[in-house]
Amino acid sequence: MKAKIGLEIHVQIVSLRTKLFCSCSADYRDKPPNTNVCPVCLGLPGTLPVLNERAVEEAVKIALALSARVNRTSYFFRKNYFYPDLAKNFQITQYDKAGGLPLAVGGHLKLSSGKKVRISRMHLEEDPGRIFYETGIQEARYSLIDYNRHGVALVEIVTEPDMETPKEAREFLERLASLLDDIGIPVSRYEGAIRCDANISLKGGARVEVKNITGFSAVEKALAYEITRQSNLLKRGIKVERETRHWDERRKITTSLRKKEVEEEYRYFPEPDLPPLSIPESLIKKVEEGLEKPAEQAAEEYEKLYGVERTVGMRIAKEKRLRRLFERAVESSPDRAKALASLLANEVAFMIKRGVSIPERPEGLLEIAKARQDGADREIILDLLSDWVEGRQVVYRKVERKVDLDSVVGQVFAENPKAVEEALRNPKAINYLMGLAIKKAGKGVDKKELFSRIREALDRRRRGV
Amino acid sequence: MRLERLTALELVEEVKSEAIKAEEVVEYFLDRIKRLDPKLNSIITVNEAVRVGKGALAGLPIVVKDNISTKGIRTTCGSRILENYVPPYDAEVVTKLKREGAVIIGKANMDEFAMGSSGENSAFGPTRNPWDLTRVPGGSSSGSAASVAAGLAPISLGTDTGGSIRAPASFTGTVGLKPTYGAVSRYGLIAYANSLEQIGPIGRSVKDVAFLYRIIKGEDEKDSTSLPSPDFSLKDVEEFEARGVKVAVISNLAEKVDEPVKKRFSRSLDLLVEAGVEIDEVEIEVAELALASYYVIACSEASSNLARYDGVRFGVGCRTNTSWREAYREVRRLFGKEVKVRIMLGAHMLSTGYFEEYYLKAVKVRRLLREGLKRILKKYHFLLMPTMPVLPWKIGEKLDDPLYVYLSDALTVPANLAGLPALSLPAGFEEGLPVGIQLMADEFQEARLLGMGLRFEEKVGRPEVAEL
Numbered sequence: 001m002k003a004k005i006g007l008e009i010h011v012q013i014v015s016l017r018t019k020l021f022c023s024c025s026a027d028y029r030d031k032p033p034n035t036n037v038c039p040v041c042l043g044l045p046g047t048l049p050v051l052n053e054r055a056v057e058e059a060v061k062i063a064l065a066l067s068a069r070v071n072r073t074s075y076f077f078r079k080n081y082f083y084p085d086l087a088k089n090f091q092i093t094q095y096d097k098a099g100g101l102p103l104a105v106g107g108h109l110k111l112s113s114g115k116k117v118r119i120s121r122m123h124l125e126e127d128p129g130r131i132f133y134e135t136g137i138q139e140a141r142y143s144l145i146d147y148n149r150h151g152v153a154l155v156e157i158v159t160e161p162d163m164e165t166p167k168e169a170r171e172f173l174e175r176l177a178s179l180l181d182d183i184g185i186p187v188s189r190y191e192g193a194i195r196c197d198a199n200i201s202l203k204g205g206a207r208v209e210v211k212n213i214t215g216f217s218a219v220e221k222a223l224a225y226e227i228t229r230q231s232n233l234l235k236r237g238i239k240v241e242r243e244t245r246h247w248d249e250r251r252k253i254t255t256s257l258r259k260k261e262v263e264e265e266y267r268y269f270p271e272p273d274l275p276p277l278s279i280p281e282s283l284i285k286k287v288e289e290g291l292e293k294p295a296e297q298a299a300e301e302y303e304k305l306y307g308v309e310r311t312v313g314m315r316i317a318k319e320k321r322l323r324r325l326f327e328r329a330v331e332s333s334p335d336r337a338k339a340l341a342s343l344l345a346n347e348v349a350f351m352i353k354r355g356v357s358i359p360e361r362p363e364g365l366l367e368i369a370k371a372r373q374d375g376a377d378r379e380i381i382l383d384l385l386s387d388w389v390e391g392r393q394v395v396y397r398k399v400e401r402k403v404d405l406d407s408v409v410g411q412v413f414a415e416n417p418k419a420v421e422e423a424l425r426n427p428k429a430i431n432y433l434m435g436l437a438i439k440k441a442g443k444g445v446d447k448k449e450l451f452s453r454i455r456e457a458l459d460r461r462r463r464g465v
Numbered sequence: 466m467r468l469e470r471l472t473a474l475e476l477v478e479e480v481k482s483e484a485i486k487a488e489e490v491v492e493y494f495l496d497r498i499k500r501l502d503p504k505l506n507s508i509i510t511v512n513e514a515v516r517v518g519k520g521a522l523a524g525l526p527i528v529v530k531d532n533i534s535t536k537g538i539r540t541t542c543g544s545r546i547l548e549n550y551v552p553p554y555d556a557e558v559v560t561k562l563k564r565e566g567a568v569i570i571g572k573a574n575m576d577e578f579a580m581g582s583s584g585e586n587s588a589f590g591p592t593r594n595p596w597d598l599t600r601v602p603g604g605s606s607s608g609s610a611a612s613v614a615a616g617l618a619p620i621s622l623g624t625d626t627g628g629s630i631r632a633p634a635s636f637t638g639t640v641g642l643k644p645t646y647g648a649v650s651r652y653g654l655i656a657y658a659n660s661l662e663q664i665g666p667i668g669r670s671v672k673d674v675a676f677l678y679r680i681i682k683g684e685d686e687k688d689s690t691s692l693p694s695p696d697f698s699l700k701d702v703e704e705f706e707a708r709g710v711k712v713a714v715i716s717n718l719a720e721k722v723d724e725p726v727k728k729r730f731s732r733s734l735d736l737l738v739e740a741g742v743e744i745d746e747v748e749i750e751v752a753e754l755a756l757a758s759y760y761v762i763a764c765s766e767a768s769s770n771l772a773r774y775d776g777v778r779f780g781v782g783c784r785t786n787t788s789w790r791e792a793y794r795e796v797r798r799l800f801g802k803e804v805k806v807r808i809m810l811g812a813h814m815l816s817t818g819y820f821e822e823y824y825l826k827a828v829k830v831r832r833l834l835r836e837g838l839k840r841i842l843k844k845y846h847f848l849l850m851p852t853m854p855v856l857p858w859k860i861g862e863k864l865d866d867p868l869y870v871y872l873s874d875a876l877t878v879p880a881n882l883a884g885l886p887a888l889s890l891p892a893g894f895e896e897g898l899p900v901g902i903q904l905m906a907d908e909f910q911e912a913r914l915l916g917m918g919l920r921f922e923e924k925v926g927r928p929e930v931a932e933l
Contacts, residue, residue: 039554043773045547045655046534046556048688080769080815084789089772098820143789145777267815269824272660272766274689 003227005169006161006199007219009176012127013058013153014193015185020126020153021049021092028148029190041151043087048273055153058185059103059124060279060287062155065183066119068107073278074123075100076271081264084145085128093156094123095268103155103277109175110331117172118160124277127152161199166223169198173216183291198223202230205240210254213247222247225254298323306330306337315345321358322349329362333369340369347385356389364394371396375442405453408441413457423458430454468493469616469930473525473673476619480524487517487524491568494526498571498617501933504598505615507608508571509589512538518566521680527562528612528621531572532579533664534653535559538569542655543577543587543605545799550780556653557688558622558664558681565680570618573608577801578771579624579657581605582632582873583863586803591860594636595931596898600857603636605629609667610637616930620673622681624654626662627759628852628877631889634667635852635901638891638928640674640918641667643877645908646884647692649678650685656770658763659690661881669928671890671918675702678911697912705916708741712904713845716746717753718876722854725895730851733892733902736924737849742917745845749837752879754830759878760871761814761827768811771804806867835883842885842907847917850876852889852901880905888914890921891928899928 022040077095107119129150133140299313534552584607592607595615606623610633625643634641666677776796814823880887
């Protein structure tokens with residue numbers, strides 16, 4: 001049964017040295033409880049948060065790696081709720097309502113099937129502390145709190161409900177983790193560096209949120225459990241209500257935490273101790289450049305993934321604009337990669353050399369690549385390119401070229417009398433003439449028709465006509 | 466020598482010229498606190514373990530409001546909930562005072578968490594007005610102002626969220642400065658309403674206030690809302706030229722005051738005219754909404770700021786064997802009534818469905834008010850109003866009339882909402898009680914503000930020490 005699954009993922013920015021709002025170490029693991037703390041992250045009266053600028057840079061890096069749009073100005077908000085793992089009993093986070101804007105919006109990550117899972121928003125926030133129930137949450141008569149982790153920088157990534165199976169959800173997380181590893185935020189190396197909550201709904205039922213899922217296989221299991229549970233309810237005609245459930249790792253089931261009717265009241269409002277977070281264009285540029293692979297590596301990938309010749313790939317990878325265009329355009333139509341590459345490495349590269357200013361949008365280029373694939377004339381290609389450069393819509397219609405096939409054949413015969421002689425004696429030698437004729441007529445020619453014209457011409461010769 | 470009659474600057478000079486030892490100065494004031502403060506209740510914690518340092522303030526005793534964190538000295542915020550809380554760090558202003566050799570001799574009584582305009586809302590009992598012990602000294606920096614007015618300390622630090630420096634300065638006949646928002650670091654100031662409050666000095670002379678302000682101001686990397694401010698010298702203040710200065714009285718606020726205040730205010734205008742100042746009247750739209758906007762924003766921020774007092778990490782803990790929710794409830798019972806009222810108001814106004822109705826509207830009024838004030842300050846050097854619309858009332862008299870007390874902030878909150886500096890100056894007495902006037906200037910115009918204040922002080926006469 002197909003489901004609609006969305007994920008809310010919390011990623012610790014493990015590449016940082018310090019916490020998000022104070023200078024305590026970000027490396028809180030394996031330290032005696034409550035030793036990696038200071039007045040700020042303990043929320044002592046009178047302390048104030050100071051934003052870690054490196055955290056902003058790393059968060060922007062994640063956003064760009066997911067092709068998200070970074071908001072030039074975003075805001076910190078307080079999310080107010082009482083819980084012992086929050087030293088201030090509010091969490092400093094970002095918000096997308098009440099005039100707030102998150103760090104980034106949009107973006108996507110692709111699954112192996114080619115399916116895109118869209119990202120709806122991303123924001124920066126502080127990690128809460130950790131609560132230990134020595135005997136398990138149900139039986140514990142007291143709990144222990146460790147604030148060592150409190151204040152570590154998190155990026156929350158919220159996806160659209162684009163996944164349909166538990167397996168896809170798991171794959172998304174695995175791909176995200178490996179992407180983060182690749183860009184220098186090695187989440188796979190640290191336990192609990194990537195955590196998630198899942199939203200799942202089946203047709204005819206309300207959305208259920210599952211919390212407390214640790215580990216990617218647990219996500220798959222918890223979601224599979226939910227699908228079984230919800231579809232059983234639906235089969236029996238029982239309404240699936242909107243609620244929040246808790247994944248019980250030990251019993252491998254989900255249990256109800258709270259119905260959404262009593263939805264928590266977070267009383268969000270702008271954090272008065274922090275000015276708006278403005279991200280200059282220069283930072284985005286800097287991060288963008290840092291994310292780029294060396295040209296050799298990129299060219300190697302073009303070859304492996306799309307069969308683009310290495311020398312052509314290098315010409316593209318070396319020029320930032322060509323590279324960006326290629327990588328943006330090729331995603332949606334990998335089958336046109338070679339034609340696209342040839343177009344960029346030749347015509348477009350030449351335009352750049354001549355000082356023509358090239359648009360950043362890849363739209364239209366694929367259309368031109370198709371023309372190249374179809375063997376369209378150079379003039380047509382150049383025409384389409386100028387439409388693209390000048391921002392007009394690029395429309396390519398395969399034009400049936402009215403080549404006079406008989407005159408092509410006539411010319412080939414006239415230029416190659418020996419080959420004609422040979423073909424008259426040996427039917428196999430006809431292929432050589434065919435090759436010459438195709439060359440002359442151009443790639444788009446109707447080969448079947450051309451072949452029969454050649455045969456007719458040879459026949460006429462035999463008959464002495 | 467009656468050291469309490471000297472200004473802070475004079476005391477510093479006496480110590481510098483070795484006419485008197487710094488230790489003797491400190492001893493003298495500690496002795497006065499011990500003898501006289503039982504009448505005032507202006508100090509919550511006396512700090513006898515003082516060390517005299519070196520610097521511009523060497524040997525100068527200072528009283529610091531008890532919501533400013535002092536390492537190793539308990540900081541109660543006037544609340545039971547922090548009765549035993551001893552901060553492990555110094556507020557930035559305290560670090561600066563210590564660096565200059567000042568001596569913190571006491572932590573001043575205050576309305577609990579700075580919530581109050583009279584000094585009555587303290588868990589440690591009300592502070593009394595040294596000019597009439599049956600009356601309130603104004604709040605919330607009640608102890609900071611009362612102790613200075615009575616000469617228990619030459620100078621003090623208060624904090625001002627909606628008038629908390631200026632109200633008690635006005636009620637006790639002292640000088641109080643609320644600096645431009647961002648001019649003084651808030652690091653270590655226990656928050657009531659972050660976006661409104663500033664730390665500032667209270668003294669018995671404008672020059673003392675200027676002297677201390679110059680030391681505490683400055684950008685601080687620990688406070689992201691702090692800003693660099695222009696440098697100035699005491700000479701700049703002393704040489705301020707009052708002739709030709711243009712002052713606007715905000716008539717739609719200044720008119721809504723009691724008769725004795727009106728009388729004293731109009732006498733003050735005469736003195737200013739004598740000094741060569743030109744006075745006009747202006748009206749500011751939304752000025753009447755300022756008070757409502759202030760209470761919405763302040764209570765909203767407070768409801769969140771005060772959430773951390775749950776007894777888990779510091780302060781009074783809960784030892785009962787119950788769930789954490791029960792334990793929180795137990796500890797939070799220790800808040801006083803006014804604090805609970807404001808937390809509830811704030812939580813309500815931030816809730817779904819009310820946020821737009823209250824908070825966002827208040828923010829809008831705040832913006833309009835700021836724009837209005839800034840526009841007028843393009844044409845005039847200063848804005849002028851009485852500081853308080855009423856005379857100090859009797860202790861306990863208004864406990865059942867919270868609205869009366871809230872309304873007494875009407876003239877002080879605009880400066881906080883707009884982030885502008887404001888100075889309350891003693892303007893003489895009516896019915897035996899002090900009355901203050903308030904000057905407001907554009908951002909970072911403290912030097913001019915103090916200069917104009919000094920010219921006025923020369924006209925009206927420097928305040929005397931209240932005899933207890």
